[in-house]
Each structure stands twice: as C-alpha cells, then as structure tokens.
Amino acid sequence: xxxxxxxxxxxxxxDFTRAGEASSNVKKVLKQLGIPPQITRKVAISLYEGEINMxxxxxGGHIDVEIAxxxxxxxxxxxxxxxxxxxxxxxxxxxxxxxxxxxxxxGAGMGLPNMKKYTDEMRIESxxxxxxxxxxxxxxK
Amino acid sequence: MTVNDIKNxxxxxIICCDDLEKEVHTACGSDMMSDVLAFVKDQSxxxxxxxxxxxxxxxxxxxxxxxxxxRGKEPDESTAQLAKDHGIVLLKTTHRMFTACGLLYANGLRxxxxx
Numbered sequence: 642x643x644x645x646x647x648x649x650x651x652x653x654x655x656d657f658t659r660a661g662e663a664s665s666n667v668k669k670v671l672k673q674l675g676i677p678p679q680i681t682r683k684v685a686i687s688l689y690e691g692e693i694n695m696x697x698x699x700x701g702g703h704i705d706v707e708i709a710x711x712x713x714x715x716x717x718x719x720x721x722x723x724x725x726x727x728x729x730x731x732x733x734x735x736x737x738x739x740x741x742x743x744x745x746x747x748g749a750g751m752g753l754p755n756m757k758k759y760t761d762e763m764r765i766e767s768x769x770x771x772x773x774x775x776x777x778x779x780x781x782k
Numbered sequence: 783m784t785v786n787d788i789k790n791x792x793x794x795x796i797i798c799c800d801d802l803e804k805e806v807h808t809a810c811g812s813d814m815m816s817d818v819l820a821f822v823k824d825q826s827x828x829x830x831x832x833x834x835x836x837x838x839x840x841x842x843x844x845x846x847x848x849x850x851x852x853r854g855k856e857p858d859e860s861t862a863q864l865a866k867d868h869g870i871v872l873l874k875t876t877h878r879m880f881t882a883c884g885l886l887y888a889n890g891l892r893x894x895x896x897x
Contacts, residue, residue: 661839668843678845685843686819693836746832746840751816758820 646674646708652692654701657745663704664689674708676781683759684713684779690752691717691775697742698722699773715760715777723769731757783807783891785848785871788827791889792882794850797872798862804847804871808894811883815840823894829882833857838864847871852879 648670650663668685676684688704695702699721707714724730731753738748757763760777767773786802788794796802804825811829812818818828818840827848828841833855841849842864848871851857856874857865865872875882887893 658835661836661843665839665842682843682845689839689843690816690819745834746813746815746830746836749814749816751814751820755816755819 643710646670648704648706648708650704650706652695652701652704654696654699657696657742660693660696661689664692667704667706671708671713676708676713680713680779680781684715687756687759687777687779688715688717690755691715691777693747694752695719695721697738697747702772711781713779713781715775715779717775717777718772720772723771723773724765724767725769727765727767783886783889785827785873787889788848788850788886788891789873791885792850792873792875792877794873794875797851797856797874798866799869799871801869801871806847806891809883809886809891810894811879813879819844821894826894827886827891829879829886831855831879833861835861835864837861838868838870841865841870842868848873850875850882852877852882 664685667688671681699719702719705716729735733754734750736748736750742748761780762778764776783806785804806827807825808823809827810818813830813832826846828846829850830837831852851874854876
C-alpha cells in the first residue's frame, strides 16, 4: 500500500438512527483495500462502539482513522461530559446510559470493554466537563 | 444449516433479500446489541425483537448473514433498505424469542457465544 490513508468523520450527536455511518464507511474502505476480514471486523466493531458512545453520551464528536502498512490507528474525540472513573467505565456491565438508549439495544456496559477486547492497544484520556479522547491501534498481521 | 432452513424451521416470512442458500454456522439471540458485538463468529444469524437501524448496523459490523425478527415484528422501509444495501437477509417469525431459539437449537444450530 505504501502511503498512509487518512479518513475523517464528523459524528452528529442528535440522530441515533444515523449512528454507525462512519464505521460502516471505514469498513467499506478497509474491504476495498483488501485488509483481512478478521482485522476489518475488529476495527469496525471497535469504531462502531465508540461512535455509538459519542452519540449516546457526548452529543457527537469526530473520528480520525489512519491506515498504514502494518497498523490502523483510530482516534475518537468528543466535547462531552467526560468519564469520572475510567476503571469503573471499563468494567463489563457498568453503564450510565439512560433508559431510552437501553430500549434501543445499547447501554449494556459492554462498549468500552468491547473496544479494548478487539483492539491491540487502547488509551483513554478524559477530563470531566471537557470531553474524552480515545486512541486505539489494530495491527495488520 | 442454510438461511432457507431457518426460514422453514421458524415458519418465517422473507422481508428482504432472496439469497437463502447462504450457510449459517452459529446463532445469537439478544436485544442488547453490545452483547451481540462481544462475540464474533463467522456466518451467524441474529434473532432479536428490536427493529431499529442499529440492529442492521450491528449485523453489518459482525458480517452476519441473516436477521430474524421475532414476535412478528417488521422494521420500516429505510431500515430494510439498509439491510438490502449490505446483502443481509431479513426474516420475520411469529414465534417468541425463546421458542425461536429453541427450535433452531433443536435442529442443530449452536450459539455464537459458545467458546
């Protein structure tokens, strides 16, 4: 492939029905580039969980994806309320999602754990009242 | 098992896509999409009572081949179109979730959550 491919998406925060469009597009690009299906799926799931979180908790945000020869870097940034206790948020089953989100099938407290599970590296930087930045890496093996 | 086998076992109707010869190896029954996303297996079918677009998105991310809506539910046209765009077969059955899962299990299909 050689050259690093960069993708940028603005995620609207007010439309749950459109959540996932960015992840869907990234998945399509990875497929077109011939990235192995299991790698593509890991990236798609991690990104999708992050995108859903942005819509549920942070009124949207933006996503940057870099596809290099041996790694895919994912960056998700929002100006939402931030995460007061990251280790608690990483626990499977822990959720602060409201009931209306649960009725749509999310808020099971699996979002961040799933993102960690499907990526090779994950780092969260969050400041309460300012926002959350999540960085993830998936190596192309 | 094929999608067509699932259709027959569940006495289901096709909502969209006619590719009924696709092979299905595992199944997952859930209304919590993050639980579905936690378990990746190839060639899966999703059984759910939810009909919003995120169900289709979840199946898309997981490379699932078919979604069965239980209790006779049917998504709106735009949600069905999303499934068409990604070649995901949509079926609906009047069975409830427990019965639908039980029928498929009794016919040899196993859970995608099994390690």
